[in-house]
Amino acid sequence: MSELFLELFSEEIPVSLQKDIREKLILDIKKVFEEKSIKFKKYFSLSTPNRLVVVFQNLDREVKIKSEEIKGPSTTSPPQALEGFLKSQKISKKQVFKKKNDKGEFYFYKTKEAKLKTLDLIKQRLPKILIEFKWKKSMKWGSYNLNWGRPLKSILCVFDKKVINFSIGHLKSSNYTFLDKDFEERKKTFNDFNIYQKSLEQTGTIIDQDKRKDHIRNEIEKILKKKNLIIDENEKLLDEVNNLVDQPHIIECSFDKKFLTIPQEILVLTMQSHQKYFPLFTKKKEITNEFIVVANKKDNKGLIKIGNERVVKARLEDAEFFWNKDKSQNLVKKVSGLKNMNFFKGLGTYFDKVQRMRKLAAMISDELLISKEKVELSATICKTDLISEIVSEFPELQGIMGGHISHFQGFDKEISEAVKEQYLPTGPHSNVSKKPYSITLSLSDRIDTLVGFFGINEKPSSSKDPYALRRVAYGIIRMIIENKKDIKINDIISYSLNIYLDQDFKFSNNNIIKDISFFLKDRFKYYLKDKNFRPDIVDAAVKILDLNKISTTYEKAKSLNKIIEKPLGMDVVSSYRRAFNIINSETKKAGENLTNTTDPGIFNNEYEKALFKKTNELKQHFAMVENKQNFDEILSSLASAKKEIFDFFDNVKVNDESEIIKKNRLELLSFFCKTYENFIDFQLIKDANE
Numbered sequence: 223m224s225e226l227f228l229e230l231f232s233e234e235i236p237v238s239l240q241k242d243i244r245e246k247l248i249l250d251i252k253k254v255f256e257e258k259s260i261k262f263k264k265y266f267s268l269s270t271p272n273r274l275v276v277v278f279q280n281l282d283r284e285v286k287i288k289s290e291e292i293k294g295p296s297t298t299s300p301p302q303a304l305e306g307f308l309k310s311q312k313i314s315k316k317q318v319f320k321k322k323n324d325k326g327e328f329y330f331y332k333t334k335e336a337k338l339k340t341l342d343l344i345k346q347r348l349p350k351i352l353i354e355f356k357w358k359k360s361m362k363w364g365s366y367n368l369n370w371g372r373p374l375k376s377i378l379c380v381f382d383k384k385v386i387n388f389s390i391g392h393l394k395s396s397n398y399t400f401l402d403k404d405f406e407e408r409k410k411t412f413n414d415f416n417i418y419q420k421s422l423e424q425t426g427t428i429i430d431q432d433k434r435k436d437h438i439r440n441e442i443e444k445i446l447k448k449k450n451l452i453i454d455e456n457e458k459l460l461d462e463v464n465n466l467v468d469q470p471h472i473i474e475c476s477f478d479k480k481f482l483t484i485p486q487e488i489l490v491l492t493m494q495s496h497q498k499y500f501p502l503f504t505k506k507k508e509i510t511n512e513f514i515v516v517a518n519k520k521d522n523k524g525l526i527k528i529g530n531e532r533v534v535k536a537r538l539e540d541a542e543f544f545w546n547k548d549k550s551q552n553l554v555k556k557v558s559g560l561k562n563m564n565f566f567k568g569l570g571t572y573f574d575k576v577q578r579m580r581k582l583a584a585m586i587s588d589e590l591l592i593s594k595e596k597v598e599l600s601a602t603i604c605k606t607d608l609i610s611e612i613v614s615e616f617p618e619l620q621g622i623m624g625g626h627i628s629h630f631q632g633f634d635k636e637i638s639e640a641v642k643e644q645y646l647p648t649g650p651h652s653n654v655s656k657k658p659y660s661i662t663l664s665l666s667d668r669i670d671t672l673v674g675f676f677g678i679n680e681k682p683s684s685s686k687d688p689y690a691l692r693r694v695a696y697g698i699i700r701m702i703i704e705n706k707k708d709i710k711i712n713d714i715i716s717y718s719l720n721i722y723l724d725q726d727f728k729f730s731n732n733n734i735i736k737d738i739s740f741f742l743k744d745r746f747k748y749y750l751k752d753k754n755f756r757p758d759i760v761d762a763a764v765k766i767l768d769l770n771k772i773s774t775t776y777e778k779a780k781s782l783n784k785i786i787e788k789p790l791g792m793d794v795v796s797s798y799r800r801a802f803n804i805i806n807s808e809t810k811k812a813g814e815n816l817t818n819t820t821d822p823g824i825f826n827n828e829y830e831k832a833l834f835k836k837t838n839e840l841k842q843h844f845a846m847v848e849n850k851q852n853f854d855e856i857l858s859s860l861a862s863a864k865k866e867i868f869d870f871f872d873n874v875k876v877n878d879e880s881e882i883i884k885k886n887r888l889e890l891l892s893f894f895c896k897t898y899e900n901f902i903d904f905q906l907i908k909d910a911n912e
Contacts, residue, residue, distance in 0.1 A: 270468035582666035677729035
């Protein structure tokens with residue numbers, strides 16, 4: 223059994239590309255071995271910024287290739303078809319024979335049983351894999367005709383402790399690599415991966431990205447334990463830093479405490495996003511003036527520490543200047559400056575937008591029973607930070623900075639919080655605000671955006687959503703469901719359209735309300751799927767969805783999904799199904815026109831009376847309990863009707879000889895089904911046998 227050991231040494235590959243090539247390249251090579259039934263016990267890929275390593279261990283040295291019949295063209299095909307087949311297989315006409323199958327007569331070629339050496343296969347296929355590898359982004363350099371993520375400098379390729387010789391562009395494979403990326407004259411030959419890994423570890427290089435990540439995490443934990451502090455658990459940042467270094471060394475740094483007067487979000491963004499540092503926090507999650515740097519070499523003279531502290535100091539001095547300047551400028555007076563900032567072509571300026579938002583927010587405030595005056599003021603100032611210096615420097619902090627500035631200038635707490643949280647939720651799984659003023663501002667912003675973009679026909683397509691309108695709509699769905707509060711979305715959309723028209727905007731889309739309604743229902747459907755609701759329940763909920771009842775419909779679907787595969791749920795579905803199937807069959811067969819008017823006066827047995835009584839009780843109970851949103855109780859009540867409906871079918875003949883009695887019994891069953899359908903569209907719910 224043998225080992226394939228490949229190392230590709232290049233200039234530093236960007237973090238965004240490392241994982242992609244690490245995962246894809248090994249799968250490409252694995253596919254080649256599997257196609258030829260070459261067995262192996264272990265395979266893995268490792269990387270640093272400069273090195274990509276692929277290893278297959280316990281590989282077969284050779285395999286037997288069984289004889290097989292290769293089908294060629296039909297014997298009725300033109301001569302050129304046969305010539306092409308002979309050429310592709312590199313055989314003569316004497317080596318083919320004719321054979322019939324169920325599709326006619328064809329030429330065939332039978333290969334000979336042979337042995338395939340793994341070494342020969344690697345020589346043949348590996349260069350092609352490397353040359354044809356599809357990078358997300360690649361480059362050429364110098365006069366060389368080779369594409370790679372960054373300039374490729376060496377290829378170490380060893381199989382069974384021997385060099386596999388091949389060329390890619392100007393590079394020839396070998397069994398040596400560079401021990402130090404900064405001193406390329408330091409080369410060493412390797413014929414075995416384990417020796418290679420140990421040699422690099424002696425230089426401080428951790429080739430295994432998982433071990434390197436654990437090392438960084440453990441070293442940071444030691445510092446945190448010593449200082450009794452914490453860091454923001456940012457796995458993305460840790461992954462990024464891990465892929466920036468190969469000899470990680472942790473350095474403790476700090477900045478002047480005077481900068482702690484700057485809003486915490488600026489400090490965090492400066493260190494985490496811009497510099498890839500780890501800021502330290504107290505156990506109460508208050509930021510300190512200390513931070514951790516993961517360097518790529520030992521800081522024996524302390525120069526790396528000094529350099530990084532200087533960089534942070536310079537950035538924080540700029541941020542402090544912008545912050546002090548912006549917080550001193552009155553937000554209300556800055557609103558007029560939004561007239562010079564376009565929102566979107568065809569939708570006016572941000573000044574136009576905040577005027578629309580003011581009116582929408584005022585309407586929503588009536589539903590949430592909050593101060594209209596505060597909501598209107600929140601909407602008026604919410605976009606002013608877009609023309610501030612600090613947001614120009616830190617665009618990621620729009621809204622957040624507006625909240626800090628408004629708080630500093632003495633606005634009510636509800637107003638500054640609403641401004642700060644206006645963009646929540648920022649993603650499908652990010653936090654949703656639970657505060658009424660924040661919800662109001664965010665909803666007014668999102669609905670204004672949807673109506674505007676749909677109005678000018680900038681709707682998402684099946685493959686493109688350049689303005690993130692799906693995220694905008696999904697945020698609306700999440701806010702309503704996760705705050706368990708129905709809001710009259712239909713009315714707000716209509717009002718939003720009227721506000722645009724009052725501002726003299728002309729829209730090319732004549733179906734705005736219909737299109738947005740469909741769009742929001744689709745996002746509602748996506749939300750239910752994301753919660754792993756059963757597909758038939760998702761369809762049934764979407765079918766009955768009224769946008770003014772988003773929360774209610776969700777809670778109904780949630781309650782049903784919880785019990786659908788339990789005895790209680792099965793009783794509900796089987797009771798409905800038994801009645802619906804009869805109605806469906808009879809109305810199709812006889813063309814019965816049911817009017818939902820049951821006449822109890824012509825009942826002639828106790829089972830009809832019992833079912834009628836039970837259905838009326840369900841109807842009354844449904845109306846009483848629904849107002850309390852107790853849908854679990856409603857489902858229990860619906861399940862309790864199983865006895866009456868099953869007794870009815872076991873003892874009553876629906877197709878009575880009397881047409882009057884027959885129709886009345888069908889009306890009774892229709893009454894029963896429609897009572898169930900007040901909950902959800904049970905026609906779409908499958909029973910246990912479907």
